[in-house]
Amino acid sequence: MPDTVLDKAISRTARPVYLDYAATTPVDRRVASRMIPYLTEIYGNPASRSHAYGWAAEEAVELAREQVCALINADPREIVWTSGATESNNLAIKGAAHFNRGRGKHLVTVATEHKAVLDSMRELEREGYEVTVLPVLPSGLLDLAVFDAALRPDTVLASVMFVNNETGVVQDIAALGALCRAKGVVFHVDAAQAAGKVAIDLAQLPVDLMSLSAHKIYGPKGIGALYVRRRPRVRIDAQMHGGGHERGMRSGTLATHQIVGMGSAFWLARENMAADNARIRALRDRLWAGLSTLDAVVLNGDMEQRAPQYLNVSFNYVEGESLLMGIRGVAVSSGSACTSASLEPSYVLRAMGRSDELAHSSVRFSLGRFTTESEVDFTIAQVTEVVARLRAMSPLWDMVQAGVDLNAIQWSEH
């Protein structure tokens, strides 16, 4: 059990300020406490129809289904439990593409999507599907006319994420969905970063499939859901077989404790979203106010169409990983190549037209339910100090100060 006295004794560098809520979130203690009885006491298999252990587990699963539906205004029969948003994305994209293969083999998506979407699309390309990956505007937003033009008679599925995980940019899902409806294209939305942060009303939004994640909103890792519309009916081919669970769409024994966790987290999100968002938006704006006083700092992504939790900033002439190393009292992510296993700089920022240098210099700050004002102020101080120190060590900063145009230099090519 966590010991708060010990917590206070541990220095900030051993327990940094957490501003990486977009990567994952701590499980809310209220959620954790609701989950535990389902590990040790109410442990029946929800599919066991014949005894009280199974009935009790099944009841908890169905309650959780209602709780998830309450946040997104859906019907419980439209929820399919999965192991997380990555699986939901796979199931939605491959499932819908496979089911509709008789109608066409063209798929549409966006360059800034999560790898779970892009890699699923790539896999379908290997199977003979044709995929169009659309560019975005420098703001990160998708141009509606460009999207509409990409939808062909043989297009069966389009996938666009609601809130981008790197920049927090919010796409106009209502308008995009309407365009898909008009052309008979199944519309999938990855809402892993959106649920609990922006309003989602599936009675209003023309969305056919929606991926949901628990661990992005204070639920446990390893559980998610796929929303599958009933009216009008959307059908997908299962990707996991063996028992026909979840109306045949996703076989596998349901993890009751995980599902209870996701339901509780979604319920809490519904209750707290307005208050959380107001508080977090003020803190995020405070963070930006502090950082924007530095020279040569650039905000990545649309200012207005952005969820309140996110701030993606490039600190020019300073490389991202060296910055993260310096601000070791703060936990954040960078778009720098050095922080990715593939040595690629952020493809999301590159798709927005950002140069490699700005992608290498980018840092994503993502705030959450437990972020405090003193954490924000500490972060501003740390970043300011480290940026100054690294710029003093940067040959690029030297050259810029001397009036050299870096774009005119013959750097080496690969």
Next chain:
Amino acid sequence: MAYSDKVIDHYDNPRNVGAFDAGDENVGTGMVGAPACGDVMRLQIRVNAQGVIEDAKFKTYGCGSAIASSSLVTEWVRGRTLDEALAIKNAQIAEELALPPVKIHCSILAEDAIKAAVADFRARHAIQGAAGQGEVSDEAGASRVTEQPVCDAGPRH
């Protein structure tokens, strides 16, 4: 990712950060890498009349391992002749700093920085020297500050 203690030490206490006057006839300047790769190192050496490197300075735009590699290099080249400095191999740098495989390219860039600085010094002295004299230069000897050796920042795609 976990850094070795030596990398952290060089990052927190970098040696010989700064710049010499690039126009000084005793100074050789090597700039390698590219902003697009996320790594740019500028290494400068001051060479005495005996051809020994008596001082070195660096500035680096890059990750902690890149900063450490270039900082270490400024320590190692001091007191060496130009040819001895050219003998420094990236494997030695990587071993000293315990660089993981994904960061080996930082040590390669540091080795290239030495070569570029030495080449620049020699080129400037070959130009200044009388015609017909001067050192035998390899193809790197003809390069100027603005033509870098190939950036070895690893696979891009």
